[in-house]
Amino acid sequence: MQEIILASILGLVVLRLLFHTAKKRREPLPPGPPKLPLLGNAHQTPKTHLWLKFAEWGKIYGDIIHLRLLGTDLIVLNSHKLASDLLDKRASISSDRPVTEMYRICGYDDTFLLMPYGESFRTQRRYMATEFSPQAVFRYHKHHENEARSLARNILRDPESIWPELRVSFARMIYLTTYGYRPETVEDHLLKTSISTVQSFVDLSKPGKYLVDLIPLLRYMPRWMPGTGFLHTADYYRNMRARALWGPYRWWKDHIDSPDLIRPNLCTGVFEKSGGKMSEEDEYHLASTAFIALSGGLDSIYSTVVTFFLNMLLHPEIQRKAQAEIDALTRQRRLPTVADRPQLPYTRSVLTEVLRWAPPGPTGFPHFMREDDIFNGYFIPKNSIVMANLWNIMRDPVVYPDPHTFNPERYGGDDNEMNKVNNAFGYGRRSCPGQYFAHSGIFAVISTVLATCDILPFVDEAGNTQLPDVEYSGGFISAQKPFTLRVKPRSAHLLEILGD
Numbered sequence: 001m002q003e004i005i006l007a008s009i010l011g012l013v014v015l016r017l018l019f020h021t022a023k024k025r026r027e028p029l030p031p032g033p034p035k036l037p038l039l040g041n042a043h044q045t046p047k048t049h050l051w052l053k054f055a056e057w058g059k060i061y062g063d064i065i066h067l068r069l070l071g072t073d074l075i076v077l078n079s080h081k082l083a084s085d086l087l088d089k090r091a092s093i094s095s096d097r098p099v100t101e102m103y104r105i106c107g108y109d110d111t112f113l114l115m116p117y118g119e120s121f122r123t124q125r126r127y128m129a130t131e132f133s134p135q136a137v138f139r140y141h142k143h144h145e146n147e148a149r150s151l152a153r154n155i156l157r158d159p160e161s162i163w164p165e166l167r168v169s170f171a172r173m174i175y176l177t178t179y180g181y182r183p184e185t186v187e188d189h190l191l192k193t194s195i196s197t198v199q200s201f202v203d204l205s206k207p208g209k210y211l212v213d214l215i216p217l218l219r220y221m222p223r224w225m226p227g228t229g230f231l232h233t234a235d236y237y238r239n240m241r242a243r244a245l246w247g248p249y250r251w252w253k254d255h256i257d258s259p260d261l262i263r264p265n266l267c268t269g270v271f272e273k274s275g276g277k278m279s280e281e282d283e284y285h286l287a288s289t290a291f292i293a294l295s296g297g298l299d300s301i302y303s304t305v306v307t308f309f310l311n312m313l314l315h316p317e318i319q320r321k322a323q324a325e326i327d328a329l330t331r332q333r334r335l336p337t338v339a340d341r342p343q344l345p346y347t348r349s350v351l352t353e354v355l356r357w358a359p360p361g362p363t364g365f366p367h368f369m370r371e372d373d374i375f376n377g378y379f380i381p382k383n384s385i386v387m388a389n390l391w392n393i394m395r396d397p398v399v400y401p402d403p404h405t406f407n408p409e410r411y412g413g414d415d416n417e418m419n420k421v422n423n424a425f426g427y428g429r430r431s432c433p434g435q436y437f438a439h440s441g442i443f444a445v446i447s448t449v450l451a452t453c454d455i456l457p458f459v460d461e462a463g464n465t466q467l468p469d470v471e472y473s474g475g476f477i478s479a480q481k482p483f484t485l486r487v488k489p490r491s492a493h494l495l496e497i498l499g500d
Helices: 002-022 050-061 080-088 101-106 119-131 137-157 159-179 189-204 216-220 229-254 266-273 280-314 316-330 338-343 345-357 415-425 435-452 492-498
Strands: 064-069 072-077 373-375 378-380 385-388 453-459 485-489
Touching: 050 064, 050 072, 072 080, 080 385, 080 415, 101 189, 101 216, 101 229, 119 266, 119 280, 137 159, 137 338, 137 435, 137 453, 137 485, 137 492, 159 189, 159 229, 159 266, 159 280, 159 435, 159 485, 189 229, 189 280, 229 266, 229 280, 266 280, 280 316, 280 345, 280 435, 280 453, 316 338, 316 345, 316 435, 338 345, 338 435, 345 415, 345 435, 415 435, 435 453, 435 492, 485 492
Parallel strands: 072 385
Antiparallel strands: 064 072, 373 378, 453 485
């Protein structure tokens, strides 16, 4: 019986692929590498570091590439112009997200990151955009500055704990600004559940890990059959996601009139703007918005700051120049604040160059075409996945001469030049609505660290200086792999200002 079911499912998949291949089009598909029957380009497409392969193909086939992966059309955009033309200017048909079957089984398909563009999406985006807009995000600067100072103190006390401390610090920063709750330790049960849920989301995004993503009918197989372990994984992830969604939200709701609630925070801001009256649907949208602030931002912010530490080690002259700029402003009598950004153009340039040199999401979050389109002379089929190769866009030698070199000087302190890098947060209606929040938090951290710390290479027992290799992970969120370094206070005076 099991063999009959599997044979039937595979037969349907083969028929679907053959039908897809046989469809006729009036306009050509974009160019791309040669395809095999059924497989398409699956045999040529790596599972990691996709952006590097996309950039390589771009040199052969141009800035728009078509791939077919087991019946699914994938359109890769290797230039800013094409990404903007399709994802910004044609946002009405390119603003959906592709959702795998495993995401659906786990119940993740109704999260802000994956839900289709529609009323629910617009409601949740409005909640976040209102609270984290350029005009509103200043209310959270104090949270960012306090957590940045706490982080600097902790890594000076124990430099070896820097990487887990970074992750917890940013999770705490996000919790504070969304729920008004400050987890004290990494063992906090709400925080642990949230971080585990973020990790599950990343796990589900790995291409080819779950066969059900290729053969959706497998989800209906009896659980006693071999090969259905993914259903038990889905149960675990679905329950964990429910705890991460509602646990901190219920804490906020239970403490809305308590002095333990730290203000301002996103949930309270949205609640007060509603006049204190919210329907069950409104509450779900608010809980989902708060949840996505952590799940959508934690790994990206972490990756960005790790890249900052890496480049301060590799380029000590850049570190010293940024420190000198901060010292000239503060005279080492106080710590920098987020409000100092206009007076710190070089430090802003360092942050901008970090985002350009290693965008945390190198291929961007994929878009999904809701209808057929003719674009740039090519046929773009309905249900195509569209990816903007942000890594390649940020290394366009015409826009960024000598693009592989980390060089904050390239912006000349000009905000118009720096703003070009904002595309690291995505395109169109699915661009990150929390980007101003992220900018504020990251700036608070790097300016505080530069003001108070010297970031130095590791020295082994023989007295040899060891610089880290540049080695980034290859997943949807790419981060420099952890490395050893030294962090020392710049002076006893600055350490005293940093406080306990």
